[in-house]
Amino acid sequence: MRTTGPQKVVLAKNSGFCFGVKRAVDLALRTQDRVFTLGPLIHNPQVIAYLERKGIRAIESLDRIKDGKLIIRAHGIPRSVIAEAERKGLAVIDATCPFVRKVQRTAESLSRQGYQVVIFGEANHPEVVGIADRVKNPIIVETAGHVRALGRFDKIGVVAQTTQSVESYKAIVRELKKHAKSVKAADTICNATKRNQDAATSLAKNVDLMIVVGGHNSGNTRRLASLCSKIVTTKHIEIAGELKPSWFRRAAIVGVAGGASTPDWILRDVIESIEHEF
Ligand code: SF4
Incomplete structure (x- = not known):
């Protein structure tokens, strides 16, 4: 019992x-x-x-x-x-x-207009590889530190991988503005990602522990966990079997959030396990 x-x-x-x-x-x-x-x-x-x-x-x-x-x-x-x-x-x-198609088309159009295209995202992520393939001499940056190492350009057009964090994108654009006369920043982070991140971080402020559920290979789930961990103790798991009793000893209220590629049945399974086994 x-x-x-x-x-x-x-x-x-x-x-x-x-x-x-x-x-x-x-x-x-x-x-x-x-x-x-x-x-x-x-x-x-x-x-x-x-x-x-x-x-x-x-x-x-x-x-x-x-x-x-x-x-x-x-x-x-x-x-x-x-x-x-x-x-x-x-x-x-x-x-x-369709949101990914929009980033691809935006990057293509910036490239055609002569902008140096900068892609903010994970260099090895398939989405970023797919965007980079569509533009001339793309530059991929993962952090503001990468931007600081860039030279100067006339005009830069920047797009973000759809699942990046809005805050990090703003920091990248701020840094890029020091490297070009003009910077055109496209708003390409998808609304689903924004809503998912906003809901998870709001919840994180009102709980003792966050459990973020999704593939360990899922970039958007990892980012969700990272954002929540800045607010409250956060654990990233893929399935209910990874839950540990010690996490719940001092946690009266537990928040659960799922990444964009986490199915409902895994979320239900995790919630039922926390409710009944810990
Ligand atoms: S997170 Fe989902 S809705 Fe957003 S771009 Fe990716 S697949 Fe599309």
Whole structure:
């Protein structure tokens, strides 16, 4: 029987699958026969395992397949890879989130207008790789420190990976303004990310402990955990099995938040575990 532990568990609003992830997963599930994604469709190992059971396989390279349907994941892929898939005769189904398409188009347009394009994001993230592939000589920066190392430019056009933090983007733009006569900063952080971050950080101010749930390989979940950890003790887990009793000894009110690629069933599982096992 439970004698100690949290008295209340609160789920942050706007937690879990965002519009773009839901759309990509639905599209994949509706597509039949020899369905492949290049890399994981979304950054959540449990969802990827579920899709595999439904016959949707993640492959690392197009060399692995001769025919079938290729679903372009929510955060996009480079144009060169799409062209290669079409050359091979694969049916290409585009599940790129419209917000990611907007960043790609904005970066393309800035590049065409002669701006030095700067992309604020994780250099190895598929979304950033896909944006960089569409512009001439892109510069990718991950921190304000990277910006300080840049030279001077006439005009800089900057876009952000859709899931970056708004505060960090503002700091990057402030720093970029010291490196060019004019800086055009596009607002490309998606609303789902903003809402998710705002709800989680507001909740973090009113609880004793935050549990942030989502793939350890999910950039947006890691950022959510990092933002919450500046406010209150925060643990990032992928599944309920990672919860530890010692975390809850002094936590009367526990907040739970999920990243944009965290399915509802994992969030429910985590909440039920905290309520009944600790
Ligand atoms: S986080 Fe935003 S940009 Fe990314 S898939 Fe979701 S809605 Fe689209």
